Amino acid sequence: GQNIDQPTEMTATEGAIVQINCTYQTSGFNGLFWYQQHAGEAPTFLSYNVLDGLEEKGRFSSFLSRSKGYSYLLLKELQMKDSASYLCAALDSNYQLIWGAGTKLIIKP
Amino acid sequence: IAGITQAPTSQILAAGRRMTLRCTQDMRHNAMYWYRQDLGLGLRLIHYSNTAGTTGKGEVPDGYSVSRANTDDFPLTLASAVPSQTSVYFCASSDSREGTGELFFGEGSRLTVL
Numbered sequence: 001g002q003n004i005d006q007p008t009e010m011t012a013t014e015g016a017i018v019q020i021n022c023t024y025q026t027s028g029f030n031g032l033f034w035y036q037q038h039a040g041e042a043p044t045f046l047s048y049n050v051l052d053g054l055e056e057k058g059r060f061s062s063f064l065s066r067s068k069g070y071s072y073l074l075l076k077e078l079q080m081k082d083s084a085s086y087l088c089a090a091l092d093s094n095y096q097l098i099w100g101a102g103t104k105l106i107i108k109p
Numbered sequence: 110i111a112g113i114t115q116a117p118t119s120q121i122l123a124a125g126r127r128m129t130l131r132c133t134q135d136m137r138h139n140a141m142y143w144y145r146q147d148l149g150l151g152l153r154l155i156h157y158s159n160t161a162g163t164t165g166k167g168e169v170p171d172g173y174s175v176s177r178a179n180t181d182d183f184p185l186t187l188a189s190a191v192p193s194q195t196s197v198y199f200c201a202s203s204d205s206r207e208g209t210g211e212l213f214f215g216e217g218s219r220l221t222v223l
Contacts, residue, residue: 004151031209033212041217042215042216043152043199043212044214045212045213048211087152091208091209096154099153101151
């Protein structure tokens, strides 16, 4: 079956760096998305990776290894407003999105 | 302001009642989706539409129906609500029919079925 695994919850300190991992098992692969979702709000797009490597976008970076079925989201210089859930989703061979349950990130001062 | 609008924001419904969740987008996106989000689970696709006039079933379509009469509107109907349909429902749209594009989500509709 198809599956996305990511940690349920992580805690980090304001100003620090945190890495949120995601492993996926899908029938075929057409890319991996990361979304941010604040409590009680809609998910918003962060990144899309289809090729191996690291893509940097300001304080956020996303990495993909297709051979390992692995991605991570790296958040630098953490701010309190980064407290949110981070959703990993993989696009399978039928272009259907398979979603992880999300990682709740708690930022402490 | 361009975006995607859902209504109602929140609703409490008696089991057995019919309910339609409305979704409208003004970005002229071809693809639209309905997801439900439950605690501890990932977003699950209910129905989708790649273009006006066509719809398809997602992962959890039972008990739900959709229509796509035009580009902008994609209503979701629960014909006879059951308590297991208590959830937060998100409508989303994308300008990519292949699913490789960014999804734009509405603010969600919180539905409680008693």
